[in-house]
Amino acid sequence: xxxxxxPIAENLWTNEAEPALLGGRLPNGKIVFPYPSGDAAEGVxxxxxxxxxxxxxxxxxxxxxxxxxxxxxxxxxYLLGYxxxxxxxxxxxxxxxxxxxxLKLGMPMEFVVAPFDATRATYAxxxxxx
Amino acid sequence: MEDVYIIxxxxxxxGRTDGRSGRDQGVYAVRQAxxxxxxxxxxxxxxxxxxxxxxxxDIMVNELGLTGLPFINVANGCxxxxxxxxxxxxxxxxxxxxxxxxxxxxxxxxxxxNAKPREYGLPEWYxxxxxxxxxxxxxxxxxxxxxxxxxxxxxxGRVAEKAFRNGVHADHAWRRSPVDLETIxxxxxxxxxxTKYMFCAPAxxxxxxxxxxxxxxxxxxxxxxxxxxxxxxTRPPGSFEVFAPSVDIDNGGKPTILASKAxxxxxxxxxxxxxxAQLQDTESGAEIMHMAENGFCKDGDQEQWLRExxxxxxxxxxxxxxxxxxxxGEPIGASGLRQVYENTVQLRGRGGGRQVPGSPKTAYSHVYxxxxxxxxxxxxx
Numbered sequence: 001x002x003x004x005x006x007p008i009a010e011n012l013w014t015n016e017a018e019p020a021l022l023g024g025r026l027p028n029g030k031i032v033f034p035y036p037s038g039d040a041a042e043g044v045x046x047x048x049x050x051x052x053x054x055x056x057x058x059x060x061x062x063x064x065x066x067x068x069x070x071x072x073x074x075x076x077x078y079l080l081g082y083x084x085x086x087x088x089x090x091x092x093x094x095x096x097x098x099x100x101x102x103l104k105l106g107m108p109m110e111f112v113v114a115p116f117d118a119t120r121a122t123y124a125x126x127x128x129x130x
Numbered sequence: 131m132e133d134v135y136i137i138x139x140x141x142x143x144x145g146r147t148d149g150r151s152g153r154d155q156g157v158y159a160v161r162q163a164x165x166x167x168x169x170x171x172x173x174x175x176x177x178x179x180x181x182x183x184x185x186x187x188d189i190m191v192n193e194l195g196l197t198g199l200p201f202i203n204v205a206n207g208c209x210x211x212x213x214x215x216x217x218x219x220x221x222x223x224x225x226x227x228x229x230x231x232x233x234x235x236x237x238x239x240x241x242x243x244n245a246k247p248r249e250y251g252l253p254e255w256y257x258x259x260x261x262x263x264x265x266x267x268x269x270x271x272x273x274x275x276x277x278x279x280x281x282x283x284x285x286x287g288r289v290a291e292k293a294f295r296n297g298v299h300a301d302h303a304w305r306r307s308p309v310d311l312e313t314i315x316x317x318x319x320x321x322x323x324x325t326k327y328m329f330c331a332p333a334x335x336x337x338x339x340x341x342x343x344x345x346x347x348x349x350x351x352x353x354x355x356x357x358x359x360x361x362x363x364t365r366p367p368g369s370f371e372v373f374a375p376s377v378d379i380d381n382g383g384k385p386t387i388l389a390s391k392a393x394x395x396x397x398x399x400x401x402x403x404x405x406x407a408q409l410q411d412t413e414s415g416a417e418i419m420h421m422a423e424n425g426f427c428k429d430g431d432q433e434q435w436l437r438e439x440x441x442x443x444x445x446x447x448x449x450x451x452x453x454x455x456x457x458x459g460e461p462i463g464a465s466g467l468r469q470v471y472e473n474t475v476q477l478r479g480r481g482g483g484r485q486v487p488g489s490p491k492t493a494y495s496h497v498y499x500x501x502x503x504x505x506x507x508x509x510x511x
Binding site: 008009012023030031032033034037056057058059060061062063065066067068069070071078080081082084086087088089090091092093094100105116122 | 241242244246247253254255257258259260261262263266269270271273274277278318319320321322323374375376377378379
């Protein structure tokens with residue numbers, strides 16, 4: 001189903017059978033996300049980020065954000081957090097396919113492309129399937 | 131450097147004042163500060179001030195008087211007040227002026243701040259997908275901190291409970307009724323683990339401080355407090371800050387740690403020498419983490435500190451004696467100066483029902499804001 005949805009932005013994740021977030025490698029070796037735009041991209045190599053990581057922190061968004069939020073109506077609370085991709089970078093992400101009570105510091109997480117609204121997809125992580 | 135003193139402090143009550151613009155609240159605070167200092171607008175040599183959402187400060191000369199003084203607009207987000215204070219202090223320390231004004235004011239619409247990605251150099255999808263909210267950052271930072279250092283939800287609640295209790299005694303506070311721990315813990319969740327009563331709200335208000343040289347203090351016989359140090363620092367590499375789509379895996383320093391160290395060094399004293407502190411408490415978790423980041427306790431000790439009431443007005447280190455942001459709300463441009471205002475009140479012994487006992491001699495203030503900057507000011511009596 002998510003194949004039919006448009007990515008919310010271009011070049012956020014790779015276009016392949018097993019997509020992954022697209023980060024950048026700075027000249028000093030540091031990995032960043034997202035891939036920078038404009039002059040900041042100079043000397044930054046595109047870098048395919050790991051699809052697996054561990055949960056670094058999390059929360060649930062319980063009130064409807066003002067614009068520029070474009071989530072579907074009626075508003076549904078959603079989970080988000082940071083996932084540490086070992087040796088790479090810690091990325092902020094939507095968290096899907098679980099509830100708040102499932103989340104624990106350091107638990108294994110995996111990358112997934114998830115529906116954002118009726119027409120668009122965004123990236124997310126979910127607890128790794130055992 | 132010349133010693134610099136605060137000789138006048140004025141405040142427009144925080145909260146909501148329909149029908150009065152943010153800048154008019156600023157003018158109100160300036161007039162109060164001048165009356166407090168016993169000076170006229172013609173005595174003010176230079177001025178620094180600003181707001182985040184209520185326009186430029188320099189237009190105040192229309193109301194205050196066209197004396198020809200240099201009036202520098204400061205637009206530094208949450209550090210607007212701190213930067214104005216640092217600049218005013220430096221102008222006097224450099225010997226160019228004997229009297230300077232630092233003023234901050236604001237007026238925000240109701241509800242959480244809605245930052246624009248572009249203004250922070252971030253991609254649009256970051257805002258569209260609902261990840262660019264300040265409240266989330268605070269929740270994400272304290273969530274991790276609680277897991278790593280054993281801080282309980284009850285301790286988060288105690289911070290808010292103390293804030294509302296202190297706000298009762300502060301004329302300028304917005305929330306002036308106590309709220310009990312049960313109510314705080316059971317109020318609607320905003321961003322887990324932080325409930326509604328654990329968050330401050332965007333608000334309105336203004337603060338003005340009149341700074342003067344030692345020569346002017348003697349001339350006026352002013353009720354002065356000395357600025358022992360001011361330090362504003364931006365984030366170092368590898369720090370975790372608000373509005374960060376990614377964070378470096380190598381945990382770096384923090385702007386608060388840098389600003390705090392610099393301020394203590396300049397003042398030549400340490401955390402153990404501080405009698406009263408105002409620490410950025412955008413929400414309960416921030417106060418807890420900032421206690422440690424500013425060097426007042428070790429990570430995790432806050433659990434015991436709060437349980438034992440060590441940060442109460444009558445405790446070993448009173449924190450946020452006017453109820454902080456939680457009870458006063460957060461008009462961004464004025465918020466950092468409110469902390470310095472409150473410290474001035476405390477050192478002059480004018481705190482009334484919230485006065486720290488035993489004639490406090492040293493007072494510490496700390497403001498934090500996007501996109502990762504901190505301002506610290508130490509006052510001495």
